Amino acid sequence: ExxxxxxxxxxxxxxxxxxxxxxxxxxxxxTLYWYRxxxxxxxxxxxxxxxxxxxxxxxxxxxxxxxxxxxxVDSTLKIQPAELGDSAVYLCASSSRDGGYEQYFGPGxxxxxx
Amino acid sequence: xxxTTQPPSMDCAEGRAANLxxxxxxxxxxxxxxxxxxxxxxxxQYIIHGLKNNETNEMASLIITEDRKSSTLILxxxxxxxxxxxxxxxRIKSGSARQLTFGSGTQLTVLP
Numbered sequence: 001e002x003x004x005x006x007x008x009x010x011x012x013x014x015x016x017x018x019x020x021x022x023x024x025x026x027x028x029x030x031t032l033y034w035y036r037x038x039x040x041x042x043x044x045x046x047x048x049x050x051x052x053x054x055x056x057x058x059x060x061x062x063x064x065x066x067x068x069x070x071x072x073v074d075s076t077l078k079i080q081p082a083e084l085g086d087s088a089v090y091l092c093a094s095s096s097r098d099g100g101y102e103q104y105f106g107p108g109x110x111x112x113x114x
Numbered sequence: 115x116x117x118t119t120q121p122p123s124m125d126c127a128e129g130r131a132a133n134l135x136x137x138x139x140x141x142x143x144x145x146x147x148x149x150x151x152x153x154x155x156x157x158x159q160y161i162i163h164g165l166k167n168n169e170t171n172e173m174a175s176l177i178i179t180e181d182r183k184s185s186t187l188i189l190x191x192x193x194x195x196x197x198x199x200x201x202x203x204x205r206i207k208s209g210s211a212r213q214l215t216f217g218s219g220t221q222l223t224v225l226p
Contacts, residue, residue, distance in 0.1 A: 004157070033213065035213075040218075041216075041218065042201060042216025042217055042218060042219060043158065043214070043216050044216070045213035045214075048212075048213060056212075056213065091157050091158075093157070093158075102160045102163075103158075103160065103214060104160065105157030105158045105159070106157050107155070107156055107157050108156075108157050
């Protein structure tokens with residue numbers, strides 16, 4: 001069974017530029033999460049989807065961050081415009097009720113804003 | 115979710131058992147103890163979870179004290195590939211797909 005797929009793995013952009021991250025969850029997982037992990041810290045939730053509905057986006061900086069999960073499968077997280085402080089690893093995870101809600105994480109996208 | 119306390123770092127000799135402690139003195143009766151680990155440049159990986167009984171799987175054993183205020187993750191025969199940050203997380207399980215609240219974890223270094 002394929003795991004959570006994320007792309008790109010690495011991205012370097014200049015500040016004020018836009019950037020997008022893509023996630024393909026494990027097949028059949030209806031819950032999808034985006035986390036951000038700053039250097040030396042644990043991941044922090046940005047947004048959680050149940051199918052195509054964003055049910056928890058309280059931690060998402062809505063002035064510059066946006067996310068979508070069309071058709072309840074793949075998801076895209078976008079930052080526009082990027083700031084220096086957005087440099088971090090962006091992790092996608094998925095889970096299912098049948099799987100006991102254990103979350104399975106992708107490898108992450110390491111973003112560097114210069 | 116209850117807060118957890120873990121030592122920031124630990125060393126373990128290769129082939130020996132690694133015992134990682136976690137304190138969760140404010141845990142509620144319906145909260146489970148979960149362990150994840152994160153190997154460098156990878157996403158976190160689920161290891162094991164339990165409520166009050168000791169649990170064992172192919173990766174590790176989880177020992178939860180009788181009062182449930184602390185637990186220990188045991189890697190019986192640590193290898194160099196077990197070097198990672200280990201996170202202890204307490205959360206409700208049933209009927210919930212809520213976020214995982216990660217702390218700083220314990221950096222385990224397995225030494226040759």
